[in-house]
Amino acid sequence: MATIGTFNSTETGFTGSIRTLALNVKARISRVENPSDKGPQFRIYAGAVELGAAWQKRSTESDRDYLSVKLDDPSFPAPIYATLTEVEGEEGYQLIWSRQNRD
Numbered sequence: 001m002a003t004i005g006t007f008n009s010t011e012t013g014f015t016g017s018i019r020t021l022a023l024n025v026k027a028r029i030s031r032v033e034n035p036s037d038k039g040p041q042f043r044i045y046a047g048a049v050e051l052g053a054a055w056q057k058r059s060t061e062s063d064r065d066y067l068s069v070k071l072d073d074p075s076f077p078a079p080i081y082a083t084l085t086e087v088e089g090e091e092g093y094q095l096i097w098s099r100q101n102r103d
Contacts, residue, residue, distance in 0.1 A: 001096050001097070001098040002096070002097050002098070003094045003095065003096055003097075004018055004019060004020050004023075004080075004082060004095050004096070004097045005017060005018040005019065005027070005082075005084075005094070005095030006092055006093070006094060006095070007027075007029065007084060007092055007093040007094075007095065008092045008093070009092070009093065010028075012030055012031055013028060013029040013030045013031045013042055014028065014029040014084070014093060015027070015028045015029075016028075016092070016093070016095075018046075018051075018071070018095060020080075020097075022075075022076075025046040025047075025051070026046065026047075027044055027045065027046050027051060028044070028045050029042045029043075029044050029054055029067070029069075029084070030042060030043050030044075030045065040053035040054055040055050041054065041055055041056045042054035042055075042056075042067060044069065044071065051071055051072075051073060052069060052070050052071035052072055052079075052080075053069075053070055054067040054068060054069045054070070054084065055067065055068045064085070064086070066083050066084060066085040067083065067084035067085070068081075068083060069081065069082045069083065069084055069095065080097060081097070081100065082095050082096055082097040083095070083096050084096075
């Protein structure tokens with residue numbers, strides 16, 4: 001697992017930054033006003049460019065809410081999947097990436 005971003009909560013979503021070897025952007029996660037049943041509850045932007053989407057989820061293990069995040073851009077070889085969550089002992093919210101297992 002790697003922390004690839006840090007965010008703070010706002011009235012309309014979250015603001016913060018995303019940093020990887022290929023990405024270093026200020027980003028905002030904005031709530032979608034009328035999401036469809038299966039559509040994302042949030043859109044992710046770097047400036048005016050849409051960078052991804054996020055879905056509100058609840059962990060059955062910890063009974064805590066989190067955002068399931070998908071970042072995508074034509075410059076990426078593949079989408080980046082991550083989780084935005086509160087981490088004990090850390091301020092704000094952390095965007096955490098871990099490589100998916102391919103068993």
